[in-house]
Amino acid sequence: MSVAALTEVEVDYPRGRALGPFSLAIGPGEIVALVGPSGCGKSTAMRLLAGLEAPTQGEVARTPGRGETAVVFQAPTLAPWLSARANAALPLELAGVGRAEAAARADRALARVGLAGVEAARPAQLSGGMAMRVSLARALVTEPKLLLLDEPFAALDEITRRALADDVLALWSAARPAIVFVTHNVEEAVYMASRVVVMTKGPGRTAGEVAVAGPLPRPGGFRTTETFRAQVEAVSGLLAKGMAQGDVAA
Amino acid sequence: MSRIVQTLAPFVLIALLLVGWEAACRAFAVPVYFLPPPSAVGAALASDWATLLRSAWNTLSMALIALLVASLAAQALALVVGLSPILERAVRPLAVVLQVTPVVAIAPLVLIWAGLDHAGRAIVGLAAVVAFFPIFSGAVTGLKAADPDLERLFDLYAATRIQRLTRLRLPSAVPYLLEGHKVAAGLAVIGAVVAEFVAGSGGAQGLAWRILEAGNRLQTARMFAALVVLGLMGAALHAALEAAEKAGLRWWRGR
Structure with missing residues (x-):
C-alpha cells in the first residue's frame, strides 16, 4: 500500500506538456529523490503528490488526509x-x-x-x-505522513546543506514519514534517498531508478565509500541517458 | 566631516540663493510688488506669523480629515473588490476616469453640492477624492501581493476564505498600505489647497486664501510668506510620513 501514487499522469499547460506520461508510487517510510534536468516537470509532479494540482490525464492516489501532507519550498516561504x-x-x-x-x-x-x-x-x-x-x-x-521537499536546500551554501541533509535524515528516523524531495544535486540525492528516480528532459518521464544501498541515516564517512561513489555514477549515467531520450522525444 | 558637509549642504545652498536674491533686488531696484527681497518676506513672516500659523493649521487639519475619510473609504472598497474579481473589473475603469480627471475641474461641482456656505466640506471632499486613489490602488495591489508559495501552503492546509484574508492577504498588504498613505497624505494637502483656491471666498481661511487675499492687494511679500509656510508644512508632513512608514515597516518585519 503506497502513501501516494501517480499512475500514467500527464499534465498539459497552455504552453505545452509539462509532465508525463509519468508513474511513481511512494511507499510508507520511503525516501525518494526526484532528479532530472531543469524544466522536466519535477515541481509539477510534487504539486500532484501534494494534491495542489490535478493531472490532465492519469490518476493520483493519496492516502494522507488534511494536514498530513507537508511541503517545504525552495525558499523558506x-x-x-x-x-x-x-x-x-x-x-x-x-x-x-x-x-x-x-x-x-x-x-x-x-x-x-x-x-x-x-x-x-x-x-x-x-x-x-x-x-x-x-x-x-x-x-x-x-x-x-508525506513530506514533500521541493529543492529545499538549493539556495544554501554547501556546509549548511550537508548539515541540513543529516538533520532531515535524523528527523525522518524518529517518525518515518514518506519523503519525496527534488534536487539537482546527484550526490545529495544518493546521500539522502533510499531510492533515486531519474527523469528525462521535459516533458519528464522516468529515465530509470536506482535503489540506494546502505543504512539510513548515513553513517559518518558514507560519502567516501565505494558504494556511494558507484551509486552516484549510476545516477549520473541515467541522467545522461535521460537527456538524450528527451532529445529523441522532442 | 563629510557627514557634516552633507547635512549642511542644502542649508548652504538656500543661504547662497537668499543672499543672491537680496543682492539682485537691491542692485536692479526691483519693485517690491513684483519681486520682494527676502528681507521683506522675512518681515511679512514676522508680522503675520500668528495668522499664517492659524491658516496653516486650517489647511492641514482639512487635509488630515480628508486623509482619514479617504483611508476608510479606500480600504473598505479595496476589501470588497479584493473578494470579488468581477467587482474589481467593474470598478477599475470608473476609478481610472475619476483619477485622471483634474481635481480643479470637479471642484466647482463639489462646491455647489457642499453648498457655498460650507466651503470646508467641499475642501475635505475634494482632498479626499485626490487622496483616495493611492490608498485604493495600494490596497488592491497589496491584497494580491501575497507570496504565491504561501498561497499554496494555505491551499495545502485547506484554509478558509476568512483565514486566507486575515492571516495572509491583509498582513501581506501592509507595506503597500503604508506607501499608499504616504503618497495620499501629500496629495491631500495639494487637494485641500486647490479646493481653497476654487472656493475663493473667506469661507475657509486656509493658506490658499492668504495667498489669494495678499495677491489681490498686490502684497507680494505676504504671498511669499504664505508660500514659505506652505512649503515648510509640506516638508514637515513628508518627513513625518517617511518616519511613520519606516516605523510601520520595522514593526511589520520585526526589524
Whole structure:
C-alpha cells in the first residue's frame, strides 16, 4: 500500500506538456529523490503528490488526509510579519488547534530542528539556513505522513546543506514519514534517498531508478565509500541517458 | 566631516540663493510688488506669523480629515473588490476616469453640492477624492501581493476564505498600505489647497486664501510668506510620513 501514487499522469499547460506520461508510487517510510534536468516537470509532479494540482490525464492516489501532507519550498516561504513560533504554528492554527497548544507544539518542532531559543525572532532576523529550518519545523509540526521537499536546500551554501541533509535524515528516523524531495544535486540525492528516480528532459518521464544501498541515516564517512561513489555514477549515467531520450522525444 | 558637509549642504545652498536674491533686488531696484527681497518676506513672516500659523493649521487639519475619510473609504472598497474579481473589473475603469480627471475641474461641482456656505466640506471632499486613489490602488495591489508559495501552503492546509484574508492577504498588504498613505497624505494637502483656491471666498481661511487675499492687494511679500509656510508644512508632513512608514515597516518585519 503506497502513501501516494501517480499512475500514467500527464499534465498539459497552455504552453505545452509539462509532465508525463509519468508513474511513481511512494511507499510508507520511503525516501525518494526526484532528479532530472531543469524544466522536466519535477515541481509539477510534487504539486500532484501534494494534491495542489490535478493531472490532465492519469490518476493520483493519496492516502494522507488534511494536514498530513507537508511541503517545504525552495525558499523558506515564511510570513515576515510572524515570529518563528507563529510561522511554525501556522498549519495548526489553520486547522483550528487552540493558540496555546499550537504554540507549544511549534516550540517543540523548532527545538527538533535545533532552533530552541529563537522562537520569538522574525524571519528577517534569521540566517538563510535558520529560516529554512523554521520552514522545516512548520512542515513537521503536523506530524505529516508525506513530506514533500521541493529543492529545499538549493539556495544554501554547501556546509549548511550537508548539515541540513543529516538533520532531515535524523528527523525522518524518529517518525518515518514518506519523503519525496527534488534536487539537482546527484550526490545529495544518493546521500539522502533510499531510492533515486531519474527523469528525462521535459516533458519528464522516468529515465530509470536506482535503489540506494546502505543504512539510513548515513553513517559518518558514507560519502567516501565505494558504494556511494558507484551509486552516484549510476545516477549520473541515467541522467545522461535521460537527456538524450528527451532529445529523441522532442 | 563629510557627514557634516552633507547635512549642511542644502542649508548652504538656500543661504547662497537668499543672499543672491537680496543682492539682485537691491542692485536692479526691483519693485517690491513684483519681486520682494527676502528681507521683506522675512518681515511679512514676522508680522503675520500668528495668522499664517492659524491658516496653516486650517489647511492641514482639512487635509488630515480628508486623509482619514479617504483611508476608510479606500480600504473598505479595496476589501470588497479584493473578494470579488468581477467587482474589481467593474470598478477599475470608473476609478481610472475619476483619477485622471483634474481635481480643479470637479471642484466647482463639489462646491455647489457642499453648498457655498460650507466651503470646508467641499475642501475635505475634494482632498479626499485626490487622496483616495493611492490608498485604493495600494490596497488592491497589496491584497494580491501575497507570496504565491504561501498561497499554496494555505491551499495545502485547506484554509478558509476568512483565514486566507486575515492571516495572509491583509498582513501581506501592509507595506503597500503604508506607501499608499504616504503618497495620499501629500496629495491631500495639494487637494485641500486647490479646493481653497476654487472656493475663493473667506469661507475657509486656509493658506490658499492668504495667498489669494495678499495677491489681490498686490502684497507680494505676504504671498511669499504664505508660500514659505506652505512649503515648510509640506516638508514637515513628508518627513513625518517617511518616519511613520519606516516605523510601520520595522514593526511589520520585526526589524
